[in-house]
Amino acid sequence: MFRHWKGLLAAGLAALVGGTACWARFGETSRLVLRREEVALPAAARPFTIALFSDTHLGRYGDARSLRRVAALIGDQQPDLVVFAGDFFDAYRRDQELLDLDELAAILAEIEAPFGKYAVWGNHDRGGGAHRVYGELMERGGFTLLQNQAVALPDLGLVLGGLDDALLGRPDFSLSLEGEGLRVLVAHEPGPAAEQVPGAHLILSGHTHGGQLGLPLVRDLLLPPGSGSYAKGxxxxxxxxxxxxxxxVGVTKVPARLFDPPEVVLLQIVPGQKSPS
Ligand SMILES: [Fe+2]
Structure with a gap:
């Protein structure tokens, strides 16, 4: 009798593990969710929206179709500003046969934002052979690549800066964001930016993949270098x-996600303190 129950338990556990692995590989990775965040900042002069996306990791596990879905989801939100926080490719030299740069540039160009589209370098754009094509591709797609540069967007009352990648590039953490109003910084890795750029009111980052396998208790162990103590949110x-x-949006190393669906973030920036909920 005991042996019978033991067998049933083992079969149940095997089914659970197999089902979870299958979901992580094929189910979770094929989702795309919109996560909305309201961010109240005293330095903001007016309300506006930013569509933030990152880490598409196009290549072996992500193709033009996934970028097209992201572009469509962003288009539906009609954001004021669009920001891409790096890691467009996964391993460009390895995957270049799978990627049609003309097609990808055309999809990027379809994304509209009245106050502009901006991007920064990720470590996978600096490494893996992608540095030869990434900058030109983003500019063909209508994105301004901010490499230790800042631009003033007076109509939104802000200065927007972008850092070079912290792991494989040469970030200038002393980048000046001086100007009237809100100071916004885009940096692929959140850890160094949060620690070393105290003058930024708002920092936008990616890189962490939320651990990618966002398992409770172990997620923080799966964060890549440069994440600091930040996972997602x-x-x-x-x-x-x-x-x-x-x-x-994408995956790297392990082609799976769990408790961590691919996402686009719509940030609603509002002036002042967030009212208690
Ligand atoms: Fe990444």
Missing amino acids: SYPLGEERSLQVTSG
Whole structure:
């Protein structure tokens, strides 16, 4: 009798593990969710929206179809500003035969934002042979690549800066964001940016993939170097600053996601403190 129950239990566990693995490989990775965040910042002069996406990791496990879905989801939101936080490719040299750069540039170009589209370098754009094509591709897609540069967007009352990648590039953490109003910084890796750029009111990052396998208790162990103590979501940095980390769209290394669906983040920036809920 005991042996019978033991067998049933083992079969049940095997089915659970197999089903979870199957979902992580094929189910979760094929989702795309819109995560909305309201971010109240005293330095904001007016309300506006930012569509933040990151870590598409196109190549072996992500193709033009997944980028097209992202572009369509962003288009539905009609954001004021679009920001891409890096890691467009996964391993470009390895996967270049699978990628049609003309097609990808055309999809990027379809994304519309009245106040502009901006991008930064990720470590997978700096490494793996992607540095030869990434900058030109983003510019063909209508994105301004911010490599230790800042631009003023007076109509939104902000200065927007972007850092080079912290792991494989040469980030200038002393980048000046001086100007009237809100100071926004885009940096692929959240850890160094949050620690080393205290002047930014709002930092937008990716890189972490939310651990990719967002298993309770072990997720933080799966975060890549450069993540700091940030996995995914909204992190207040004192009373007047905020860090927003997206877990991104694609996968790397392990072609699976769990408790961590691919996402686009729609940030609703509002002036002042967030009212208690
Ligand atoms: Fe990434």
